[in-house]
Amino acid sequence: MDGQRGQRVHPDRNDRVSRLTRIAAVPAAGLVALVAALLGAPCSAQRAVPRSLTGDSATLAAIASRYPRDRSDTLSTFPLHELAPGVYVVLGDTGRGVEGRPNAGFIVTSGGVVVVDALASPGEGRVLLRTIRSVTTRPVRYLFLTHHHPDHTFGAIVFTRLGARVIAHPDRRTLADINGDDQLASDWTGVMGLEQMRGFAFADTPNIPVTRDTALRLGGRRLDIIRPGPAHTAGDLMLWLPAERVLFAGDVLVEDGVSMMVDGNSTAMLGALARIDSLRPRVVVPGHGRLPNDATALVSATRCYVLGLRATMRHSVTDGVRMGQALDRLPPADRDRPVSLHSRLRRNAVRVYAEMEHALLSPAESAAALAGEARQRAACAP
Numbered sequence: 001m002d003g004q005r006g007q008r009v010h011p012d013r014n015d016r017v018s019r020l021t022r023i024a025a026v027p028a029a030g031l032v033a034l035v036a037a038l039l040g041a042p043c044s045a046q047r048a049v050p051r052s053l054t055g056d057s058a059t060l061a062a063i064a065s066r067y068p069r070d071r072s073d074t075l076s077t078f079p080l081h082e083l084a085p086g087v088y089v090v091l092g093d094t095g096r097g098v099e100g101r102p103n104a105g106f107i108v109t110s111g112g113v114v115v116v117d118a119l120a121s122p123g124e125g126r127v128l129l130r131t132i133r134s135v136t137t138r139p140v141r142y143l144f145l146t147h148h149h150p151d152h153t154f155g156a157i158v159f160t161r162l163g164a165r166v167i168a169h170p171d172r173r174t175l176a177d178i179n180g181d182d183q184l185a186s187d188w189t190g191v192m193g194l195e196q197m198r199g200f201a202f203a204d205t206p207n208i209p210v211t212r213d214t215a216l217r218l219g220g221r222r223l224d225i226i227r228p229g230p231a232h233t234a235g236d237l238m239l240w241l242p243a244e245r246v247l248f249a250g251d252v253l254v255e256d257g258v259s260m261m262v263d264g265n266s267t268a269m270l271g272a273l274a275r276i277d278s279l280r281p282r283v284v285v286p287g288h289g290r291l292p293n294d295a296t297a298l299v300s301a302t303r304c305y306v307l308g309l310r311a312t313m314r315h316s317v318t319d320g321v322r323m324g325q326a327l328d329r330l331p332p333a334d335r336d337r338p339v340s341l342h343s344r345l346r347r348n349a350v351r352v353y354a355e356m357e358h359a360l361l362s363p364a365e366s367a368a369a370l371a372g373e374a375r376q377r378a379a380c381a382p
């Protein structure tokens with residue numbers, strides 16, 4: 001049922017959900033030009049993008065790296081691991097950072113199932129659903145989305161057609177959809193292939209919009225929705241199970257690479273990391289990569305990276321070092337791979353340099369805040 005192209009979804013869903021998007025193959029030359037334009041764009045052009053979005057796009061990453069390595073249409077289920085009774089992580093295509101298939105998850109309660117993220121296409125969503133059905137036949141009541149990048153949301157229609165209600169932040173803006181939803185869907189189809197996208201319609205607009213910390217109770221379980229601020233994207237949320245001490249962190253944490261901030265900002269990222277620490281989680285599920293043996297260590301490493309980048313870029317700005325020169329110290333970006341590790345390091349640096357420029361012009365950073373950052377940074381390995 002969910003695989004039929006052109007099928008209408010529930011009439012009570014809002015415009016975006018019910019509006020069907022025409023899927024079209026994307027000319028390869030157009031994709032290459034798109035990627036090349038972003039990679040090669042001078043920093044001044046990136047700063048001209050509205051709303052401080054300076055160049056992240058899971059779409060572009062996947063376009064460039066031909067995202068599907070293990071074709072989900074050949075898989076019956078994804079690898080599954082039980083984190084606590086009834087709490088599962090569906091393991092992604094680890095080792096490839098943001099270029100790989102993300103992690104997802106689900107929580108089984110007596111009142112139904114809560115799915116955490118929907119993966120990158122209806123094809124992947126169908127495999128995710130089969131993975132859930134290998135454990136339980138209970139109805140999927142809610143789909144929780146950690147953020148609105150397509151690799152985490154384009155399988156959502158599989159679950160909304162079953163009647164699941166979407167819990168997400170209402171701010172869907174990312175650079176990936178800066179040219180509009182139809183273009184995004186078309187671009188992403190170029191990544192995933194028509195077969196994977198069969199039955200696609202946008203379904204990430206929340207039925208239950210969440211903009212601040214919110215507690216959800218279902219079937220005797222408590223699920224805390226945490227709003228960490230715009231760390232990775234404008235619409236970031238995390239899901240915390242206080243009884244089990246399990247956190248689904250979304251792409252605020254990336255185990256097999258570095259967290260990206262180009263659709264968010266580094267100040268919010270530091271706040272999100274502090275929030276994770278305050279929870280003292282037993283298990284954190286990063287958006288990509290393996291489950292870390294030591295959640296605290298992954299948070300610390302991410303914090304040290306962000307603090308180090310901020311300090312370096314702040315010094316560059318203060319010393320009058322131009323952005324291009326500041327970037328010279330980093331390894332070159334990988335051509336046509338905008339979210340490979342080297343490309344990510346570089347693009348995060350562009351973003352943070354711009355933040356530091358802005359901070360210099362509007363001295364919002366207090367001396368106390370700077371001293372606090374320096375103290376935290378002293379705890380990082382050199």
Ligand SMILES: [Zn+2]
Binds near residue numbers: 251288
């Ligand atoms: Zn992701």
